[in-house]
Amino acid sequence: MNQFQTLGQFIIEKQADFPYAKGELSRLLRDIGIAAKIVNREVNKAGLMDILGSAGSENIQGESQQKLDIFANEQFISALRSGGECAILASEENEEVIHLSKHAKYIVAIDPLDGSSNIDVNVPVGTIFSIYRKSHDGPATIADVLQQGTFQVAAGYIIYGSSTMLVYTTGCGVNGFTLDPSIGEFCLSHPNLKTPPTGTMYSINEGNYVHFPLGVKKYIKYCQVEDPGSHRPYTSRYIGSMVADLHRNLIKGGIFIYPSTASAPKGKLRLVYECNPLAFVTEQAGGRATDGLGRRILELPVMELHQRPPIFIGATEMVQQAEVFMIASLN
Numbered sequence: 078m079n080q081f082q083t084l085g086q087f088i089i090e091k092q093a094d095f096p097y098a099k100g101e102l103s104r105l106l107r108d109i110g111i112a113a114k115i116v117n118r119e120v121n122k123a124g125l126m127d128i129l130g131s132a133g134s135e136n137i138q139g140e141s142q143q144k145l146d147i148f149a150n151e152q153f154i155s156a157l158r159s160g161g162e163c164a165i166l167a168s169e170e171n172e173e174v175i176h177l178s179k180h181a182k183y184i185v186a187i188d189p190l191d192g193s194s195n196i197d198v199n200v201p202v203g204t205i206f207s208i209y210r211k212s213h214d215g216p217a218t219i220a221d222v223l224q225q226g227t228f229q230v231a232a233g234y235i236i237y238g239s240s241t242m243l244v245y246t247t248g249c250g251v252n253g254f255t256l257d258p259s260i261g262e263f264c265l266s267h268p269n270l271k272t273p274p275t276g277t278m279y280s281i282n283e284g285n286y287v288h289f290p291l292g293v294k295k296y297i298k299y300c301q302v303e304d305p306g307s308h309r310p311y312t313s314r315y316i317g318s319m320v321a322d323l324h325r326n327l328i329k330g331g332i333f334i335y336p337s338t339a340s341a342p343k344g345k346l347r348l349v350y351e352c353n354p355l356a357f358v359t360e361q362a363g364g365r366a367t368d369g370l371g372r373r374i375l376e377l378p379v380m381e382l383h384q385r386p387p388i389f390i391g392a393t394e395m396v397q398q399a400e401v402f403m404i405a406s407l408n
């Protein structure tokens with residue numbers, strides 16, 4: 078007998094946590110799980126298929142699209158369309174929102190494949206999702222997507238790594254499920270996941286060092302200086318797939334920073350598709366996510382679909398320490 082609880086069983090059991098829900102949110106999460114399994118299947122055999130490499134097109138961000146970016150996007154759109162519980166979908170790969178089921182109550186924002194630059198070299202990639210609820214009875218509009226992160230009803234990610242995991246929160250803690258390929262089910266493997274209050278890893282693309290704000294430069298030096306009274310120097314770990322970097326830090330304890338740089342003065346990572354969902358998961362796991370100056374990512378006003386804030390996310394004490402350097406460097 079299978080001793081693990083499957084994602085489907087877990088979702089049904091937890092439905093009682095939502096007095097307003099009549100099963101739609103559970104079905105939505107199930108649909109995301111289905112699309113994730115299909116994407117996982119293709120990612121796993123990508124080298125054997127004509128599915129690696131550039132698609133020869135660009136997304137709205139002006140970034141070159143990989144074939145798997147497009148494949149993953151299509152799978153999530155199709156699963157959410159046929160599931161019938163998503164009114165509007167906003168995807169990193171589409172300029173405009175996609176209207177799906179007219180009478181549905183939920184809004185989904187998605188980064189279908191995170192870590193695009195790692196696809197061709199067999200390094201973990203991911204999917205990030207965020208779910209909001211429509212607060213009115215009329216048809217869903219773009220305004221329903223531009224809700225502040227605090228209004229998310231669920232968010233999570235899938236990591237296609239050495240094993241495939243789906244990690245999500247509905248605001249009552251974080252739970253992680255590992256895909257058991259022998260039965261094709263996500264099974265509860267990391268119940269009530271908590272991140273350590275501090276850690277020993279810092280993750281940032283140090284190749285951009287000269288373009289970082291002074292506070293970030295000072296924090297990096299702080300991480301590198303030997304201090305027998307603490308665990309410094311910290312270990313530098315940067316994969317370049319946000320999901321993978323965040324997942325490792327969440328479990329082991331660490332900080333991930335993508336600050337403003339000269340080439341991306343407002344930051345690079347997207348508020349709606351990447352920062353808000355991962356901030357929700359991180360906070361629910363006991364961590365912290367801010368713009369580096371103490372403003373909670375989840376409270377940033379969402380002005381446009383493809384907005385990008387700087388992000389400092391991970392173990393609470395490490396993020397607070399980085400903020401001390403950032404704020405001091407302003408004076």
Ligand SMILES: O=P(O)(O)OC[C@H]1O[C@](O)(COP(=O)(O)O)[C@@H](O)[C@@H]1O
Pocket residue numbers: 140169188190191192193194282317318319320345
């Ligand atoms: O190569 P850089 O500038 O360090 O950026 C890496 C970051 O860009 C991203 O790949 C952006 O995500 P996408 O692949 O979804 O565009 C993050 O996953 C990652 O953290």
Ligand SMILES: [Mg+2]
Pocket residue numbers: 188190191192319351
């Ligand atoms: Mg991404």
Ligand SMILES: [Mg+2]
Pocket residue numbers: 146169188189190191192193
């Ligand atoms: Mg992406």
